Amino acid sequence: MEWLLNDRGQTLPVDSDMEVQDWSGVVSRPVHLRKRFLALVGLGGMAGTAAREGLTLCTPALNGLPVVTLVINVVGAFLLGLLLELLARGGADTGLRRTMRLLLGAGVLGGFTTYSSLATDTALLLHGGSALDALVYAFGTVILGAAASWGGVAVGTTTHRLRSGRRGR
Amino acid sequence: MSVLAFFAACVAGGVGAGLRVFADGLIRTFARTRLPTATILINLTGSVTLGLITGLADAHILSGVWRLILGGGLLGGYTTFSTASYETVRLLQQRQWLVGTTNAIGVLIIAVAGAASGYAIGLSL
Numbered sequence: 001m002e003w004l005l006n007d008r009g010q011t012l013p014v015d016s017d018m019e020v021q022d023w024s025g026v027v028s029r030p031v032h033l034r035k036r037f038l039a040l041v042g043l044g045g046m047a048g049t050a051a052r053e054g055l056t057l058c059t060p061a062l063n064g065l066p067v068v069t070l071v072i073n074v075v076g077a078f079l080l081g082l083l084l085e086l087l088a089r090g091g092a093d094t095g096l097r098r099t100m101r102l103l104l105g106a107g108v109l110g111g112f113t114t115y116s117s118l119a120t121d122t123a124l125l126l127h128g129g130s131a132l133d134a135l136v137y138a139f140g141t142v143i144l145g146a147a148a149s150w151g152g153v154a155v156g157t158t159t160h161r162l163r164s165g166r167r168g169r
Numbered sequence: 170m171s172v173l174a175f176f177a178a179c180v181a182g183g184v185g186a187g188l189r190v191f192a193d194g195l196i197r198t199f200a201r202t203r204l205p206t207a208t209i210l211i212n213l214t215g216s217v218t219l220g221l222i223t224g225l226a227d228a229h230i231l232s233g234v235w236r237l238i239l240g241g242g243l244l245g246g247y248t249t250f251s252t253a254s255y256e257t258v259r260l261l262q263q264r265q266w267l268v269g270t271t272n273a274i275g276v277l278i279i280a281v282a283g284a285a286s287g288y289a290i291g292l293s294l
Contacts, residue, residue, distance in 0.1 A: 030194055030198075031190070031194060032190050032191045032193065032194025032195065033191075033194065037190075038187045038190060038191060039187070041183075041186050041187050041189075041190045042183035042184060042186055042187040043183060044183075044186065045182050045183040045184075045185060045186020045187065045189075045246045046179045046180060046182055046183035046186075046246075047179075048182065048186070048246070049178065049179045049181070049182020049183065049185075049186075049241070049242055049245055049246050050175075050179040050182070052182075052241075052245060053175065053178055053179065053182070053237070053241050053242070053245070054175075056241065057175075073250040073251070073254075076250060076251040077250060077251045077254040077255065079251070080251035080252065080254075080255050081254075081255055081258065084255060102190070106186065106189070106190050106252075107183075107186055109249075109251045110186050110189060110190075110246070110249040110251065110252060111182045111183070111185070111186045111245070111246040111249075112251070113249050113250035113251040114244075114245040114248055114249070114250060115212040115215060115216060115248035115249060115250045115253060115280065116212070116215040116216045116218070116219035116240075116244045116245065116247070116248040116284070117219065117240075117241075117245060117248075118250060118277075118280075119212075119216035119219070119220070119277070119280035119281050119283065119284040120216060120219045120220050120223050120240075120284040120287075120288065122281045122284070123220055123281050123282075123284040123285035123288055124223070124288070126281070126285060127285065127288065134281075138277055138281060139274075139277075141250070142254070142257075142273050142274065142277055145250060145251075145253075145254040146254055146257050146258055146261070146273060148254070149251070149254040149255045149257070149258040150258045150261075150262075153255075153258060153262075
């Protein structure tokens with residue numbers, strides 16, 4: 001294949017249909033198609049998974065209920081609400097803010113929390129004949145999770161208000 | 170369980186998280202709906218697959234190590250509870266009561282049914 005050098009010294013494929021990463025900066029490709037951003041998410045996802053699996057393997061189920069997964073999901077929901085609210089109030093989703101959202105939000109917290117375990121553990125409780133436990137566990141996670149997300153957003157709003165108030169004085 | 174298996178599960182979790190963001194972006198370019206379709210489809214497919222893997226492990230077709238790497242790692246990283254929960258709260262804050270409740274409760278019921286079906290299939294193989 002033939003390659004040309006553009007005015008920035010970057011190599012361009014002769015075939016104009018080929019995608020070139022960060023070529024001009026004018027037309028930026030969406031986040032999910034950029035390897036650098038996906039790598040950032042992957043790195044965060046590794047850390048989040050390590051924390052979740054570490055906690056899960058160390059903590060036995062309580063009366064057959066996967067309480068540790070519930071705590072992980074609720075804590076993760078709170079932290080994501082807080083993070084996204086603080087980032088959104090800080091300004092546009094670019095630069096360092098986007099890096100933080102991808103690394104910490106989509107990566108660490110996305111990898112830390114899990115929906116598939118919630119669904120499968122509930123199905124296993126039903127399969128084992130503990131219908132009441134299944135109901136309490138599943139609905140409990142979703143309701144506490146929503147309350148935690150809401151709380152995280154609220155704490156983020158208050159924190160931002162206090163900070164900008166102090167700056168204004 | 171070896172340290173190597175744990176490390177492999179963490180790497181798989183990173184791959185799963187990257188896969189989630191890729192799938193999310195891909196679905197968003199096609200589906201523009203009030204319900205967060207991307208997160209829903211990701212969590213539903215992940216739940217069915219984890220059910221299947223758990224069934225296969227319980228049927229002794231899949232070893233415990235692979236259950237950890239593919240289940241706890243890959244699918245744990247691929248699916249996400251925090252985003253689903255955040256999107257529910259955003260919908261409720263916009264007074265989209267029905268859409269918000271469907272996103273929380275409706276999706277949960279379908280995901281559990283999907284995981285149960287996957288588990289039953291895995292066990293029967």
